[in-house]
Amino acid sequence: MSYGTLSLVLHAHLPFVRHPEHDEFLEEDWLFEAMTETYIPLLAAYEHLVNDGCRFQITMSVTPPLAEMLADPLLQSRYQRKLDKMQDLAEREVSRTSAKSQQQFQEAALMYRDKLAEARHIFNEWDGNLVKGFRAFQDQGVLEVITCGATHGFLPLMITQQSIRAQIQVAKKNYEKHFGRGPRGIWLPECGYGPHVSEELDAAGIRFFFVDAHGVLFGSPRPKYGVFAPVYCPNTTVAAFGRDVESSRQVWSRDEGYPGDANYREFYRDLGYDAEYGYIRPYLHSDGVRRNIGFKYHSITGEVELHDKQPYRPSLARERAAAHAGNFVFNRQQQIKHLRELLERDPIIVAPYDAELFGHWWYEGPMFIEYLCRKCHWDQNEIVMASPWTYLQENKTHQVLEPCPSTWGDKGYNEVWLNGSNDWIYRHLHHMETRMIALANRYQHPDRLQERVLNQIARELLLAQSSDWAFIMTTATAVPYAQRRTRDHVHRFNTLADQLTSGTVDTAFLNEAETRDNIFSEIDYRVYA
Numbered sequence: 001m002s003y004g005t006l007s008l009v010l011h012a013h014l015p016f017v018r019h020p021e022h023d024e025f026l027e028e029d030w031l032f033e034a035m036t037e038t039y040i041p042l043l044a045a046y047e048h049l050v051n052d053g054c055r056f057q058i059t060m061s062v063t064p065p066l067a068e069m070l071a072d073p074l075l076q077s078r079y080q081r082k083l084d085k086m087q088d089l090a091e092r093e094v095s096r097t098s099a100k101s102q103q104q105f106q107e108a109a110l111m112y113r114d115k116l117a118e119a120r121h122i123f124n125e126w127d128g129n130l131v132k133g134f135r136a137f138q139d140q141g142v143l144e145v146i147t148c149g150a151t152h153g154f155l156p157l158m159i160t161q162q163s164i165r166a167q168i169q170v171a172k173k174n175y176e177k178h179f180g181r182g183p184r185g186i187w188l189p190e191c192g193y194g195p196h197v198s199e200e201l202d203a204a205g206i207r208f209f210f211v212d213a214h215g216v217l218f219g220s221p222r223p224k225y226g227v228f229a230p231v232y233c234p235n236t237t238v239a240a241f242g243r244d245v246e247s248s249r250q251v252w253s254r255d256e257g258y259p260g261d262a263n264y265r266e267f268y269r270d271l272g273y274d275a276e277y278g279y280i281r282p283y284l285h286s287d288g289v290r291r292n293i294g295f296k297y298h299s300i301t302g303e304v305e306l307h308d309k310q311p312y313r314p315s316l317a318r319e320r321a322a323a324h325a326g327n328f329v330f331n332r333q334q335q336i337k338h339l340r341e342l343l344e345r346d347p348i349i350v351a352p353y354d355a356e357l358f359g360h361w362w363y364e365g366p367m368f369i370e371y372l373c374r375k376c377h378w379d380q381n382e383i384v385m386a387s388p389w390t391y392l393q394e395n396k397t398h399q400v401l402e403p404c405p406s407t408w409g410d411k412g413y414n415e416v417w418l419n420g421s422n423d424w425i426y427r428h429l430h431h432m433e434t435r436m437i438a439l440a441n442r443y444q445h446p447d448r449l450q451e452r453v454l455n456q457i458a459r460e461l462l463l464a465q466s467s468d469w470a471f472i473m474t475t476a477t478a479v480p481y482a483q484r485r486t487r488d489h490v491h492r493f494n495t496l497a498d499q500l501t502s503g504t505v506d507t508a509f510l511n512e513a514e515t516r517d518n519i520f521s522e523i524d525y526r527v528y529a
Contacts, residue, residue, distance in 0.1 A: 002384040004336035005348040005391050006376065007241070008369070009059045009210065011187050012039065012355035013152055015468035015485075016065035016519050020074055026285055027481055031069050032082045033294065035130065038359035039070075040119045041366035043126075043133045046142060049373050056142055056373035059387045060134065060355065061187040063148035064174040065466070067131050068519045071178065076128040083123070086294065087116045089283050093271075093295060104311040105297045111314045112295055131178050138179065144387035146185035147175040147206075150520070153465035154417045156194035156405060157426065162440075163433045163465070165200050166527045170462065170520060172204045177522055184389045185209065189467050190417065191408035193240075198233035198403075208239045208388045210352055215406035216242035224399055228339050228347035230392065231401035240403050241388050246335060247351040250328060258324040259362035262302050263316050267361060269306045271295035296363075321364040325371035326379075333382050348391050422473040425464075428490045432461045435497060440528035443500075453500045453510060454525040457493050459517050464489035492517070 014034060019025035042060075049056055062070075069075050090113040096102060097109040126133040137143040149155060150170035158164055168186070175183045185208045186201060193211050201209060213227050223231055227242030251257050272280060272293040283293055298309035299317070332349055339347040358365025376385050386394075409416035418426070436458065443450055464486055472482035492513050499505045 002346070003340045003382045004346050004384075005386050006332055006336075006383050007059060007348055007350045007386060007388055007391065008372070009061075009187075009350060009352035009388075010042070010355035010358070011061045011148075011352060012066055013061065013063040013148060013187075014066050014069065014356075015466050016069060016151065016463060016517075018069060018072060018075060018516070018518070020515060024078070024286060027478065028075065028078060029082075031075060032079050034356055034360055035070075035079060035123075036083070036086070036116070036119050036294065037363070038356050038366070039130050040122050041115075041359045042355070042369070043122055043130065043137075044118060045366050045370040045373075046133075046137045047122075048370060050137070050140065050142060052374075054374055054377045056377060056385050057144065057387050057390060058142070058369075058373075058385070059144045059146060059185065059389075061146045061148050062131065062134055062178075063152055063187070064150050064171050065152065065519065067174065067178045070130045072518075073128075079123070080128070083116065083120060085283055087113075087120065089293075089295065090116050107314055108297050108312050135179050144185065144389055145179060145183075146187055147171045147183040148187045149189040150174065151462045151466045152189040152468060153462065154189055154192050154414075154467040154470065155197055156192045156407070156414055157418060158433060158465070159430050160433045160437060161196055161200075162437050162528050163461075164196060165203075166458070166462070167465070168200050168204050168206070169527050170523060172206070173522055173524075174520055185387075190471075191215070191243075191406070192414070192417075192467075193403050193407075194405045198236050198238050198240075201238045202233075202236035207237060208241060208392060210241050210243065210350065211403050212406050212408040212412060213242050213245050214412050215403045216240060216401070218404035218406075219401040220404075221401060223401055225343050225345070225347070227350065228343060229345070229395075229398060230348070230388065231399050231403070234400055234402055239388070239392055239398065240401075241348070241350045243352050243408065244349045247328075247332065247349055248353070250331065251351075251353060251357070258328075258368065259357075259365070260300065261320050261324070262300050263313070263320045264300050265296055265312050265317060265363040266298045266300050266306075266309050267296065267363075269296060269298045269309055271297065317364050318367055321367040322371045325368050325375055328368075328372060329375045329380060329383065333380060336383060346395075348388075350388070416474050417467055417470040419474060421476070421479075422470040425470060425486050428486075429461075429465055432464065432490065432493050436461050436493075436525075436528050439497060439500065440525050444529070449505055449507070450500060451525075452514070453496050453505055455523050456510060456513050456517070457496045457500075458523055458525040458528065459519055460489045460493035460496070460513070463517055463519065464493065489517070 017027045093109040097106040138145045149167040153167045155164050186206050188209050191212050216223050216227050230239040230241045270292040272291050299312045301310045469482040469486045
């Protein structure tokens with residue numbers, strides 16, 4: 001008999017990065033690394049669980065930019081090329097670490113060879129399109145795939161209702177293209193909630209979304225059950241689920257979280273820097289600059305310098321992942337028992353995370369998820385793993401509450417996406433919003449060329465609105481690229497809009513823009529009208 005529900009939510013997202021004008025492009029590695037370390041290992045975990053008859057249900061966003069990149073033939077071919085090089089290096093590493101002086105790294109080298117072979121198998125199993133894999137597991141009922149804003153645009157800082165609507169409606173249409181039905185849930189970009197969002201979700205047929213804990217706790221009226229039950233937004237059939245702080249802390253916390261265990265793989269020490277340059281040069285980018293390449297042979301060890309890190313032992317790390325999964329389940333059992341007595345109803349624990357934490361940042365994360373699902377199924381009967389949609393189907397009556405404007409960013413509001421490092425972008429984004437709406441209403445019966453231009457400027461606006469660019473400027477990671485992307489989309493938008501209104505469209509410029517920014521082949525600019 002179960003006493004409560006655990007809803008594990010993975011938010012899988014990357015910004016749309018695709019550069020056909022270059023033979024290779026550094027930032028495309030963001031996708032390739034996530035495919036190898038996160039998305040493929042998650043698909044492998046789901047497959048293992050299904051094959052073993054383990055009942056589970058996980059909720060996972062696959063954002064529209066990510067779905068478009070995973071389904072793109074150019075990026076698929078470039079990933080194959082990347083995988084070829086990595087598998088070649090893996091074979092060389094198995095040979096190198098067989099030497100007596102390097103045998104402490106042999107177990108890890110063998111692991112990399114096997115993991116890359118599995119990546120190749122799964123990539124081929126889904127014909128190079130991992131979206132097919134996620135769709136297949138959704139069709140089997142073990143995965144609830146939800147959508148996101150069309151380009152992860154930060155909704156609270158948009159000044160027009162049409163822009164909020166476009167982000168949601170374009171996402172819905174793109175989801176239907178990839179998954180064969182409409183989305184039942186959505187991950188609001190950055191969990192950013194504000195006025196009029198819920199009514200647009202309702203109009204799109206979306207039935208649930210997520211907010212950070214304070215989005216529910218500071219809602220109006222105050223929630224009777226805290227974040228341990230969903231709430232319906234006023235005058236809609238849309239439910240909001242709040243994030244559970246305790247379960248999040250056990251994974252996210254730098255001090256208390258599992259990923260900091262000494263036996264797990266150290267992220268910041270990499271063969272790309274440790275190897276002899278001549279040996280590693282064929283596996284670097286054409287510029288020859290040393291960078292992380294994903295072969296990491298050391299454990300976290302503890303608070304020591306990188307050069308003092310101890311050899312990584314995959315078998316020991318796997319044991320720790322299993323132990324941590326068991327601890328996580330135990331803690332949720334105790335939490336649910338306490339909440340059930342306190343609330344006098346079966347609670348739901350919503351545990352949302354960035355998907356890329358599992359595998360990319362925390363290498364053993366996909367193992368942890370697989371063990372978690374197994375332990376929930378085989379080792380206890382007090383917790384059921386279920387999606388928010390399943391929970392809503394089985395529990396029909398909930399409090400009506402207006403969530404508080406909020407995000408899951410630092411300090412809980414909008415500062416990450418609006419501060420001195422990035423505030424300059426909004427004068428352009430807001431101008432583009434209003435101009436897009438005016439053009440959509442002006443050109444109600446365009447000819448074919450005008451329609452192409454209108455659809456392309458809609459793409460450029462959406463791509464410029466990606467919250468990733470503002471986030472990168474704040475975190476000071478790849479700032480020149482984020483600034484360039486914002487300026488490029490603003491430039492292409494304004495150039496094409498000027499050409500449209502002047503009646504002198506440069507078809508070569510339009511063709512180039514359509515080839516480069518080819519996201520959303522199904523887009524209809526009239527969504528802004």
